[in-house]
Amino acid sequence: MKKSPKRRALGAAILILLPALVIALSPSRSDEGMWPVSEIRKLDLRAKGLEIAPEEIFSPDRIGLVYGIVQLGATGSFVSPDGLILTNHHVAFGAAQAASTSGNDYIRNGFLARTRGEEIEAKGMTARITESFRDVSAQVLGAVRPSMDAAARTKAAEQRTKEIVAAAEKANPGKRAEVSEMFAGKTYVLFLYTYLKDIRLVYVPPRSIGEFGGEEDNWMWPRHTGDFSFLRAYIGPDGTPADFSKANVPYKPKKHLKVAPQGVRENDFVFLLGYPGRTFRHTTSPFLAYEEEVRMPYVADWYAWQITLMKKMGESDRAVALKHAARIKGLANTMKNYRGKLQGMERVGIVARKKEEERLLESFIAADSAKKASYSGLLAKFAAVYDEMRGIAEYRMVMNYLRSNVNLLNFAATINEASLERPKKDLEREPDYMDRNFAQTKRRVGLALDNYYEPTDRAVFKELLLRGARLAQAQGLPVFAAITAAADKDKAAEAFVANLYGRTRLTDKNFVRTALDKPAADLKVMNDPLVELAAALYPEYKKLRKQEDAWSGTLDALYPLLLEVKSQFQAKDFIPDANSTLRLTFGRVKGYSPADAVSYGPFTTLDGVLEKTTGREPFDTPAKLFDLRKAGDFGRFKPEGFKSVPACVLYDADTTGGNSGSPVLNARGELVAVNFDRTYEATINDYAWSADYSRSIGVDIRYVLWVTEKFAGAGFLLEEMGVGDGK
């Protein structure tokens, strides 16, 4: 598998086309794949059903549809010339929560700005637009010397990456640069992004529409969730990205998507553009077994524990419940996803299947002496890495959750690391502490403080201490040893935490802000017990990090070999796993059969919403929807053959997390739905895709428009999108 990246002009931008050898799939092969947009010209999308030229989506010399797509963590799309963004309710959820108070509850009641002046800050949200990209594999890999050990390889590649990014940002003022690994240890692409920092809430429906069905229906079909919201991007009066300010003006996107109020029909061709997060299709059985047997069960259980705790804490106090709402939502989402994956992996026997593939691959290698010389023992080397990981998996998870799930310890560790990293040269720092990122790091800490609730934080801390104290590897650390030694461990952990939380000043925003800017020596004077604890733990985290770098370096050396020999064996090439870069995926509007004698159709309806309504959360529905249904007030949004407005829609495009909010586009490139989920059977998409059951779920544009116009009375947004009543 040879690489010969070339550059091409794309207006002001640069792009890389992965060489034909790498991706040369025939159009008929399958619908699997999240395609880098540079590759779509190889797909023959016209033959698949696309009615516009693929160049209208993306082409080096045009402003294609890709410029209408934004990354907001997940995905959104511009739907008006004035920077109006359509995305998911669950994508805007955190911002709506941050803007809420118990007296002004935008989660429960929804939020609508009737004028631009009423649009409020979507705290913590940023929007990135992909401007250009180019292959930098040679540069990155050029930093790696054969003499280096595995950890050193990782470090060297990282260091080189930072240099490339710094150079790119210097050459393109106002843009953000990022290097993304496309194939592990093999292909690296530099992306340049426009980075908008003033995002505002425009319309967020109430939770009883936007999150109808809640965690019960999450990852499920049939689905009846109006999971959409409208945001707007703002920019400085000088036309450059700027932090939130009253003086800012709506951003004018190079491209905005046309909305198709007529929606789609069954079997229609659709495609999605978005920023899918991670997939693991090019991986090995030891990795999958590690995921299935070790990591995911632990994480799912730990998240379940935290959810139970947080729900209890919020039971009798709506203000506390609001603080925890977004966090619970995130934890529950991952928990259910993992449980779906675990069920799916068992059902499909995914590890056994991968092992069988590998057995055949090994026979293929063994049958040829040249191949034997290059690849023999390759799979055993993967297995050795995951065996090592299993040995200390639980300890690593406890340590990492201590640092990430205990808020005050997270602030303390950030302060301690900032004191050590900030004095270094910028390019030598850990990414969070580089100048280009440090403001965002501080913002993150600030937001976490807004949602801080001490009893929850202490309970999480205590539980992790108790979990750690049971592990052999933890005995070297004083923080656990004291608890292990105690007769009453529970009491010892309680006392340990109480002592720290009684003395720390890390709940004081000013104290934290000041501390984040202090070098290590000055920090000592501030004398905070949690910062001291973080400093004491720091060497252990460094050790763990080094270990991870070593595994990563080893795997980065192994993966290119694996892909190389697999590509020979299967006589085909691969598309890279998802990695939060801009991708296109396509398919058709299509139901599926989840079980013998059961068929799911591809549309749900408003009538289904009302049928599911019990009046109790998460199946409560605003009375107004019943009234509108009763009055038959469907506007233009009830298609022929339907008894009411379509609510959600199903299609067999290949998506994953990060595709939330992706526009679902029809054959003419018009927006017909907003992607927000997958079916339960499709949670294992990340490991294996199947035309039989891999289905993604979108809110039908007809429901989006109908709710916005009829329920919210925000017909002016339809006017802004050019689909007002008169059109």
Added chain:
Amino acid sequence: MKKSPKRRALGAAILILLPALVIALSPSRSDEGMWPVSEIRKLDLRAKGLEIAPEEIFSPDRIGLVYGIVQLGATGSFVSPDGLILTNHHVAFGAAQAASTSGNDYIRNGFLARTRGEEIEAKGMTARITESFRDVSAQVLGAVRPSMDAAARTKAAEQRTKEIVAAAEKANPGKRAEVSEMFAGKTYVLFLYTYLKDIRLVYVPPRSIGEFGGEEDNWMWPRHTGDFSFLRAYIGPDGTPADFSKANVPYKPKKHLKVAPQGVRENDFVFLLGYPGRTFRHTTSPFLAYEEEVRMPYVADWYAWQITLMKKMGESDRAVALKHAARIKGLANTMKNYRGKLQGMERVGIVARKKEEERLLESFIAADSAKKASYSGLLAKFAAVYDEMRGIAEYRMVMNYLRSNVNLLNFAATINEASLERPKKDLEREPDYMDRNFAQTKRRVGLALDNYYEPTDRAVFKELLLRGARLAQAQGLPVFAAITAAADKDKAAEAFVANLYGRTRLTDKNFVRTALDKPAADLKVMNDPLVELAAALYPEYKKLRKQEDAWSGTLDALYPLLLEVKSQFQAKDFIPDANSTLRLTFGRVKGYSPADAVSYGPFTTLDGVLEKTTGREPFDTPAKLFDLRKAGDFGRFKPEGFKSVPACVLYDADTTGGNSGSPVLNARGELVAVNFDRTYEATINDYAWSADYSRSIGVDIRYVLWVTEKFAGAGFLLEEMGVGDGK
């Protein structure tokens, strides 16, 4: 609604055709209805899809298909000239359990007789074949005088019924007679039955096939249960029905059904013949509200309590588990049915709907002075009865369950009542103690003793005592008063039961047998504490019975008026509710949509069985089914378009409990499935039928034959049915 019953000859039999006025439905009206076979000529079944003459099903002068149908509590059908009966696994379950020991577990392992000599007694089973019927309304109602009070009316009609039965049995030696109420208080039909008493087990599949999915899948679609068994009826060598004896010979039915190994296809016309138990379509809102709010919730909870208890008792002892198996199955079946009904009644709003109907009916009555004079206040009179019933509902239930669910108290009450009833003239006795029934009453007690398990019986007794002790009405009875008065009620109930069970001799079969034949005076000498308790409670049960007779008499006077005015209002007539007499129902093979975007197809398959298999009860499947699937050994039973053998099949015929085991027949009158259940949505069939979701479930004949031939290796049974491999 006028009645002018006439008699007609039917070979040796007599029949009644309900007058045309009563049932004059157009063929297009709806598929609802469990039709008395005398009425089917009015149905135009040819237009519905039947390809044979309706007279081949039933006609006064022919041996129609109805002679191939047997009542076994539920239903079965003759499928060979040698008395082979095809019915459900769950119909044969009790007999298979009774024949099992922990070393010889026919529930777990199944049972197959390889020769006629190996066929074993199906204890407790009898088979009835409808020979003839005629209207006796005038005779029955002739016993009722206007001067009688409500309870006396009931008594008088009962007494007259007994006389009619006695006369009919005298006139038809060897036959059983029964009078069935077709329309409450209005229409009575005398049925004559052939009554076979020697029934044997031929093939019962293992529970892992015959009850696959267990209580979890019960009342559900998609379904994968091989719910069938083969039995055989025997008769004395002299050709008359006889008790089990080695000397008996296979019964030669007048008619046996032809089995259609090719099965059915979607949308095919089908009809069922069987003995549906009870429906309540011609009832009132106070009755429905009483069912929904009072009776069914209490029964479902009480059954759940008993199931939990019995499961616990059997946990570590398979012999105890076996004793409880049939009882648990029966309780769980009713419990889930009631829960389904309760959900359905709420979902459909059935009480409100009936109230609305009644409101319109009342307006219709109020608008006409003649009608007002006849029917005004009619519905209020119904309401008054159910108001009274509500007042003592819980007390009545506790009292009735004491007598029926506590085995020893049931034996004691039977002994006590026998001592009082048996000395009376036969026709004046309660039915259980009449000569024609008393042997069966004794057999019932004997069978209950076989499954008796003291710890369970004591726990049930104690629980009912505690429940009763909380009720105001119970305070007059010493049995409860002692517990109410105690400080520690639990201890008092425990002691009360312990004292009785420590002294009683009712667990001794000989003692019970002897006691059942003693008059009251002799019984005293036997001095059993439980029999004494039963005697002490007897006056209270008589009082309750009298109360029930009064309600019954009142309702019997009201219902004819209600039907009369409803028939005027709706300008149509009705078919009688199911009452365990022979009925025909028809429909088509058809899926349905249980929810928005969900469709159920009408066939499940062997592949679905294997997919559902978890290896844990009730989803364990014999390894041999996997082997046969792997080998593709489907015989003749995999139809085109299927990947494996069809397992279960769905149709929109109108059925209820008692239709279990009913043959499902194709347009040519050939057996294509064995009915065994309804869908969860259809549990409310008993109150309201709907073409949208009322569906019944059968085991597909292809699965029956495939399992019998390939799994059980009983190809000889297919030969006997005339569908052997060579045919």
